[in-house]
Amino acid sequence: MLDIPSSVSVDVEALMAAQNHMGVCDAIEQYAPVGKPDTMTAPHFPKVAGIDSTVPPPAHTVAPASPEPAPPSSPGAPGAPGALIQDRLAGWVSDLTTLHELTERLARTAFMNDALHEVLRAGAALVGARRGLVVLEPADGLGPETTVGLGLARADLGHIETVPRGATSYGRILDRTDGTGEPEVHADLLSEDGLDPRHREVAARLGYAASFALPLATDAAGRLGAAVWLYDEPAEPVERQRHLVGLYTRYATEHLARLLELERARTKSRTIAEELLPPRLPRVAGVQLAARHRTGPRGGGDWYDALPLPEGALGLTVGSVTGSGASAVAAMGRLRASLRAYAVMEGEDPVAVLSDLELLLRLTEPARSATALFAYCEPALRKIVLAGAGHSPPLVIGERRTEFVETSLSAPLGMLACWEAPSVEFSPEPGETVLIYTDGLLHRTGDPMDRAFARLHAAAAGVPRTIRNDPGAIADHVLHTVLPDGLDAADSDEDVVLLAARFE
Template sequence: MTTPHLPKVAGINPPLPAPSHTPPPSSAAPSGDPATVDPSGPADPAGPHGPAAPDALPPPAPNALVQDRLAGWISDLVTLQELTERLARTATLDAALHEVLRAGSSLVGARRGLVTLQPGQAPPTTVGLGLGHADLGHIETIPHETPAHPDGGELPAPDSYGRLFDDLPPAGSRAGVAHPDIAAEEGLTPRHREVAARLGYGASYALPLESEAAGRIGAAVWLYDEPAEPGDRQRHLIGLYRDYATEHLARHLELAAARDTVTTLREELLPSRLPRIAGVRLAVRHRSGPRGGGDWYDALPLPEGALGLAVGGVTGSGPSAVAAMGRLRASLRAYAVMEGEDPVAVLSDLELLLRLTEPARAATALFAYCEPAGADRPASQGGKVVLAGAGHCPPLIIGEHRAEYVETSLSAPLGMLACWEAPSVEIEPAPGETLLFYSDGLLHRTGDTMDRAFARLHSAAASVPRAALRDPDAIVEHVLRAMLPTTGDGAEADGSDGAEDVVLLAAHFE
């Protein structure tokens, strides 16, 4: 009697076919002396050739093989679930690539590997596991093993994602390629064998990163220390994992492309270069957050040798906030040209425009009208600055004898009140002093409370070396590193996710 085939478990095809029938259970041998057994009883299990050996084991249970297979499938399911969950928790493309290499290494039994992505026409991204930059450089020296053209020359390799991936099948075929013994394999270039011997690997297994939805986005290769290749079960598991990993990496690539687009748009909306004004030198640092915030800055020449400086930010993030930032900055430039000598009037006009055109959005802004020495002012008097702020952090004035916050009037952000009005403040920086503007993202990225962040910023400004006080670039760089120290890989060492924009704008008066 036939039995139905075993069902598939969560999409994993059984590596062995299910049994087509189940043999009947064998009869148990009676106890006692074989010579006294009734001839009409059950037949001797040893058959006509004699009694069974006394120490013979009983036949295995009929379902033992099925249970073993089912246990193996469940074990594979648990392994795949753990690996895909770990991959799903990765928040960046680089972390996802490293996780794919680690998971693939455990599935195919290799110790080292590398993965290369080449989305569209962008430069490829290569990440190694157990391979340093020098090792990856050696691998890049392996010549392409492209086939010869029938008429001479070489055929292009459109699906090549690196020197080790030239023999991958064309797009649409997701099979892997194994080199089980590189030293003994024929057809490989001498340079390939030389690099393998230098790096100490004897075999490799390459797999295209491809799915039906995402297409081919790259390839991965794992390197064995000794001649080896993955078995059928290992290839099956790494293929299932590859399907999920490809979709996950494709989503990271799409997100990275969107962020690059927003970053490019934001950079194009900000000044491409700082103006040159007699009597003042400018420097700026701008770090963009991953979500695309609306912080901005501006420096524009005004009539009679004056200079307008502004920093601000709009609420929200993403493309809509970037677009609102561009509109706000363009409007402020127009108002600054018309009535820049009165910063309060500039911000009042900006508040009215924001309330009428974008009633659901608020913004902070600080505008300063600067008259450097030489702009109808003798050099002995230094510069003159008239500024007004709307909910924005006060600037710092930094010099040899002081590092202090400018006392600006407390005011609500633009768009928060029915009518905005705040008095302006006039200061006179001495020759050699620097006025430092910044965005609140600089304070938020420290991970401290606002009081501690302000104290930390003041300490950073006061600790500027004396030799750097006359260089605005050195000042902003020192303050940025003191506020947001970085680790060896460029990540911020403090407890912030770096989500907000950071703006530092320095004006040094000569």
């Protein structure tokens, strides 16, 4: 308990005013007397609209022991200044602990979508709501723009978006000149005069009766969007809750601004990587082609290419440059362009093509290595000659066999003083599909390489007969079977490339 002499005089009204007009820490420093309480209380957030807060009290706090009855004139009496100060300080410490826990959880998010969901959950706990939505709409107009809901399905968000923008809380916030200012509070929507009829209809349909909205904006970050929390019954947050959620959203806005810059950089890297790859595959008699490409969030150095060559031949290649980000994407573009030139000049000798590429890599990218596979195909003869540098073997998928092509072992490009490995030759049967791919397909499984290869083989062997004539459908089946549960589309540091060629 606070050790406060009975002669100490405390202005309680000034202390309460300090909470509202000063920072919590500043008020504690100015008004707290010397001494440290032995125990503190940390009450739950008050129940609002029949909803209990989901934020638990700090683990280190304990319920206060029942004090001995004190004489009315004693400083420990319920109405004495010492007891008021103790309760006030205990509440401040509880609030600061809660904010610390919530901001720590937010700081651990690394992607915009995860951060937006965390902001909604934390804000709902602070204001005592159950549902909400956040609208991301940066004021600079560079995007991305999105709407994320808490306790609201995509159809529910669609209903809310049918309300005229000017009639919604988030719309009024976003349409302000600076995107900042006071929150939008509607304590009883259904009985509010002048409420837009469509807004009233949607609120009744979705079952919310009140809303509280805050701008996601600071002077440094500018306006990023708005957050709205919805109550099932007429209600509004009390002053303490407004203060806490205001502090939280200011921190959250700065965090979202940093993630926004990262998201834009990742998008640019992915766009550049996609633009460096073939916009379409060539049409060559005797063979059908299909490709599938998944780029990691930071942009990687995986590529594929299909190049028509003289005398009706076709060059097929896939490869991967070490690293990620803009530098890896740029290196991938340079190597792919160089490989196309070497393929035109000496494509019938895949070993010579990769040898030239290895020399170029050592001279121009000495800090990098790369894996690559190049195949010289003669569709009319159903003949393929290929060479690989540290690359996984192709997979032949047919009615009577599903097997990996036996290739010679070789180190990746840039790992040896002079790269050269013998090529191999094989002939696919009519109707068989040759699948070449990058190692990202195997690494995204999270399995050891032997199990990943077994999973790939099983997926290829299980291709339904009804789609064996379509190389695109085969590639999709393999991709979704090897990487189930959305791993084919999930953010990952590994790029994935599949190139399928079905020979007629």
